[in-house]
Every structure is written in structure tokens, then in C-alpha cells.
Amino acid sequence: MIVSIKAALDGFPDIAVGNVVGSNIGNVGLVLGIVLLINAINVETNFYKTDWPMKMLASVLLFFFLIIDGKLSRIEGFIFVLLLVAFLVVLIRQNKKVEIELDEDTETEMSYFKIFGFLAVGGFALWLGSELLVDGAVSLAEGLGVSKRVIAITVVSIGTSVPELASSVIAAIKKESDISIGNIIGSNIFNILSVLGFTAILKPIENVDQKIMTFDIYWLLAFSFILLPLVFLPKRNNLSFKEGILLVLAYSVFIYFTIQ
Structure with missing residues (x-):
């Protein structure tokens, strides 16, 4: 979010939008693909009842908003944010309360001084990271003589997808499949509705x-849609090694045509 807002405020719309589009494609093709190469995933019914439909809706809305006039207005930003709020309300109401038992020995109190100190340091690091990432992306594009869109779709989007990759791989190694795919799908939904929503409002x-x-957005729709048939075919509610290879290969093809 900070990277896209920073890019938009600095007058680099291609980085702001390319970051989100490239990150969403990378989350499915690269991140989920690598996760499936580590472990197969059993997909819960929530995937095709709420998660996938919302991911698809957000992607289609972004497609139409961009195709209509080639921009994202404040009104469209508000629509994204309101849709996100509605989605979160539905999730909260649909899911039952889960009680988590904590070991008394490991439960520790953190002082307010330490809490706000961590928040301040983390906030500053995020701001500094976004400054360096955007400035570096612009300089790299100018140095290589390519468009900022290419750098945003590749370098910037992969850079901002590293947290999803790390957490999803760790979850896959621990065989926490719900966390793996939930992290990826949730990130894609938030990228469009929250990141582009708040960026367009500001x-x-x-x-x-x-x-x-004319090119990237169609790949985004394809990667969003393909998850549903992959979950049902050939084995229902399951994503395995073969699907992982397919996704990584598809992402490699996308990157190849992007940099041509």
C-alpha cells in the first residue's frame, strides 16, 4: 500500500497500478506455484463460496474501471474500500468464534512504551523502504531504457510479494494449507480493494x-479465474505438485512476454 501510494503521489501511476497487478499475478503464479511444489493443499469450501468469488469480483471491477477511461477515480476508490468493508463484515459473521488457549508461561505483557516504539520504528522503516523501492524502480527503468510499467510488473511486484512468499512457504512446510492459500487469496483481494482503493482516494x-x-489486466483475470477449475480438476478440493508446475510455467510465460 505504501509503495503504491508513494508512486501515485510522485506521479508514477504505472508503478502504482503495475505493482498491484504484477503482485496479484505473482501471488498466484509464483507464490502459490512454489507452495504447491512443496506440499499439496486441501482447499476448504470457503474458497469457492466466498474467497474466490470476491477475488474474481475485485479483479473484474478493476478491469472495467481501467477499460472505461484508463484511470481510477476517487469514487472508484471509495467503491473498492466499501466493498472491502462489506467483505470483512461477511467474513466475520460467517465464521464462528475460535478460542485460542495460550500457555501462561509464554504469555507476556508488553509495555505501551515498547508497543509504540515498535510501531514508530516499523512505520519509519516502511516509509523508507517505499522511498527506496520507488526511486530505485524509476532509476532502473531509466537506466535499462524500459518502461516503468515493466519494472513495476516484475521487480517491484516481486519485491512486495516477498512477505507472501515467505509466510506461505513456512505455512506449507508446517502443512498449514488454510494459512497458505488464505494468505495468497486474501492478499490479492486486499491489493485491489485496499491498496488501489486508498491510493485512488488520496x-x-x-x-x-x-x-x-491491453495485456497485463487480461493475465490478471486469467490467473484469477484459473484457480477455480484447478481446484475442481482433476481432484476435487485439491491442489497438488502438477498444478504447481503449471502455475510456475504460466507465470514464467507471462514474465517472458512482459519484458519483450
Whole structure:
């Protein structure tokens, strides 16, 4: 979110949108693909009842908003955010309360001084990281003589997807399949509804690279849609090693055509 807002405020809409589009494609093709190479995932019914439909809805809305006039207005940003709030309300109401038992020996109190200290340091690090990432992306694009969209779709999006990759791989190693796929799908939903939503509210995103609207957005829709048939075929509610290879190969093809 900070990277996209920083890019939009600095007048680099291609990085703001390319970061989200590339990250969503990378989350499915690269992150989920690598996770499946480690462990198969048994998919819960929530995937196709709430998670996948919302992911698909967010992707389709982004497609139409960009295709209509090539920009994201404040009104469209508010629509994204309101849809996110509605989705969270539905999730909370649908899921039962889960009680977590903590070991008294490991439960520790943290002072308010330490809490706010961590928040301040973390916030500063996020801001500094976004400054360096955006400035570095712009300089890299200019140095290589390629468009900022290419750098955003590849370097920036992969950089901002590293947390999803790390946490999903750890969850896969621990065989926590719900956390793995939930982290990936949830991140994609938040990328569009929250990141682009708040970015557009703060600074309407205009003059988006035509390649994003004529090439990248279609790959985003394809990667969003393909998850449903993969979950049902050939084995219902299961994603395995074969699907992992397919996703990684598809992502490699996307990157190849992006940098051409």
C-alpha cells in the first residue's frame, strides 16, 4: 500500500497500478506455484463460496474501471474500500468464534512504551523502504531504457510479494494449507480493494500505461479465474505438485512476454 501510494503521489501511476497487478499475478503464479511444489493443499469450501468469488469480483471491477477511461477515480476508490468493508463484515459473521488457549508461561505483557516504539520504528522503516523501492524502480527503468510499467510488473511486484512468499512457504512446510492459500487469496483481494482503493482516494490514478489495460489486466483475470477449475480438476478440493508446475510455467510465460 505504501509503495503504491508513494508512486501515485510522485506521479508514477504505472508503478502504482503495475505493482498491484504484477503482485496479484505473482501471488498466484509464483507464490502459490512454489507452495504447491512443496506440499499439496486441501482447499476448504470457503474458497469457492466466498474467497474466490470476491477475488474474481475485485479483479473484474478493476478491469472495467481501467477499460472505461484508463484511470481510477476517487469514487472508484471509495467503491473498492466499501466493498472491502462489506467483505470483512461477511467474513466475520460467517465464521464462528475460535478460542485460542495460550500457555501462561509464554504469555507476556508488553509495555505501551515498547508497543509504540515498535510501531514508530516499523512505520519509519516502511516509509523508507517505499522511498527506496520507488526511486530505485524509476532509476532502473531509466537506466535499462524500459518502461516503468515493466519494472513495476516484475521487480517491484516481486519485491512486495516477498512477505507472501515467505509466510506461505513456512505455512506449507508446517502443512498449514488454510494459512497458505488464505494468505495468497486474501492478499490479492486486499491489493485491489485496499491498496488501489486508498491510493485512488488520496490521489486519483490517471494516464495508466496502455499495456496494463491491453495485456497485463487480461493475465490478471486469467490467473484469477484459473484457480477455480484447478481446484475442481482433476481432484476435487485439491491442489497438488502438477498444478504447481503449471502455475510456475504460466507465470514464467507471462514474465517472458512482459519484458519483450
